[in-house]
Amino acid sequence: MRDVLVAGGGVIGLSVAWELAQQGVRVTVLERTQPGREASWAGAGMLPPGNTSRACSAEQQLRAQSHLLWPEWSAELREQTGVDNGYRVTGGLHVAFPGDLPALDLERQQWHDEQIPLTDHSAESLRVVEPALSDLLAGGFELPGQAQVRNPRHLKALLVACSQAGVRIECGSPVVQIDQYGGRFRQLRTPSGTHQADACVLAAGPWTGPLLSLIPSLADSPACRAVLGIRPVRGQIVLLNTQPLPFRRMIEYGKRYLVPRPDGRVLVGSTEEDAGFDRSTTSVAIAELIQFAGTLVPALKQAAVEQCWSGLRPVSPDTSPLLGPVPGCDGLFLAAGHGRSGLQMSPVTGVLLRQIMLGQAPCLPPELVACTEDRLPASPEGC
Ligand SMILES: Cc1cc2nc3c(=O)[nH]c(=O)nc-3n(C[C@H](O)[C@H](O)[C@H](O)COP(=O)(O)OP(=O)(O)OC[C@H]3O[C@@H](n4cnc5c(N)ncnc54)[C@H](O)[C@@H]3O)c2cc1C
Structure with a gap:
């Protein structure tokens, strides 16, 4: 060939x-x-x-x-x-509010079954590793091997x-x-x-x-x-800008997440929508993502909104x-x-x-x- x-x-x-x-x-x-x-x-x-x-x-x-x-x-x-390319192993925290602990346990079990190193966190130890997290969170676990790329x-x-x-x-x-x-x-x-x-x-x-x-x-x-x-599944993202960066690790809550970049940007994602090949961003989704960010990390309520965008995931x-x-x-x-x-x-x-x-x-x-x-x-x- x-x-x-x-x-x-x-x-x-x-x-x-x-x-x-x-x-x-x-x-x-x-x-x-x-x-x-x-x-x-x-x-x-x-x-x-x-x-x-x-x-x-x-x-x-x-x-x-x-x-x-x-x-x-x-x-x-x-x-x-x-x-x-910005590849960095920054670790990822997977967190839950009190009502979500059973779902978090299932998630933790899947990583555990694959014998992927993880660290459990109580509500208190979460805030020791990332003090900016909401004090309403009930616990979580960290995947230290989770990485990010730009x-x-x-x-x-x-x-x-x-x-x-x-x-x-x-x-x-x-x-x-x-x-x-x-x-x-x-x-x-x-x-x-x-x-x-x-x-x-x-x-x-x-x-x-x-x-x-x-x-x-x-x-x-x-x-x-x-x-x-294979169908397009739209995902919307909001980019926030805040100095100094209030946390270091990626934070995941179910399918929503916060990804901190070293330059003070924070990506807030993401939606999953069947919108055909329409790549618009919508006010309702952007408002929801901004509210999610502030609920997880209250300091982000003061962050500047820099940009929003969407992309189409190819889902088989x-x-x-x-x-x-x-x-x-x-x-x-x-x-x-x-x-x-x-x-x-x-x-x-x-x-x-x-x-x-x-x-x-x-x-x-x-x-x-x-x-x-x-x-x-x-x-x-x-x-
Ligand atoms: C909001 C969001 C967040 C995501 N987060 C993550 C994440 O954190 N980690 C992760 O691993 N993945 C993530 N993904 C998924 C990841 O981005 C996609 O799975 C991946 O980019 C798919 O790459 P691709 O090359 O198959 O498709 P695309 O990036 O869509 O590229 C396909 C290319 O084909 C071209 N094309 C189309 N038709 C033709 C044609 N007829 N002739 C020639 N060219 C054509 C298009 O113009 C396009 O450039 C995310 C996706 C979204 C939308």
Whole structure:
């Protein structure tokens, strides 16, 4: 395999491109607009820890492998490009108010089952480690191995590394047609021309389903229906600015969180909304996020609101990414559907795709993440 096309220049497409290019493959990324401006830019950059020796499910294995790769990738990117992606192991506190303690216990049990180091906290010890937390909180636990990265800086580093490795990135090049011949991938078409290659990776986030539907015979095949089921789930974020920063660790409360950056910014996230491909921010969600921030850390009520944005998470029908060959079309591959964990899982996605495509030993069983018929949850009775 000498030439590969990647459709989509988000963190997933760029990670795959970088991995392949470092092995001498000629890679072209076709990006509809500008690379890394969608969910990959919008995400909070939280990187939860994993444990390869206890990981069973696809999610656990991908998270665990990526947990090992993040420090390596960050150091390598910094060395090669001079760009610091902001990767830091700052730890994460998972907290609860009195009524939420049973839910927190369940959450703690899952980390415990994977034997991921954690520290329990009473209401009092929480405020010893982070004195700015609300005194209404009833307890929590800390994952000391939880890390964070600054998405825009990581994307910048990846773009520079890709270009140093010879990857061609064509901006403003939406893929509008995929041609196959005799069950084999042949070429992609954009409004400005055709691009032929030995293989192609579809890495278009929530737009991957619409891309695959450009090949009607595949779109109708049961094995590919899970790809069509990848849907956009909108997440809104508010950026606060406060000096001095009142806390150091990331703080998670269910699906809501506060991510402190060393420069005094605090990301407050996030919503989960079915809003189609609409990337607006809404007053009701922003007000709710600001109120949440002040409830967890009262000092944030005085913080300046700097910016708000939203992004579209690509969520697959069973919430795990679809990685590997597209059934029924040799030379066509998928790297999509990472949902809430696409930043965290981007290094292992790049590595695994490179291994599968170049016939190298895979770092995890490919069948766990393959696009197969059983990736579609059974329809509810009567539907
Ligand atoms: C609010 C929010 C918070 C998040 N927080 C975290 C977090 O803390 N940790 C974490 O790990 N993950 C997080 N995520 C999830 C993570 O951001 C995503 O899973 C990840 O960015 C998906 O990357 P992607 O490359 O698949 O998709 P995208 O970033 O959407 O990239 C897809 C690219 O494909 C391009 N494209 C689309 N159609 C075409 C076409 N026809 N031709 C060519 N190009 C095309 C698009 O323009 C886009 O650039 C968060 C997401 C959101 C929205």
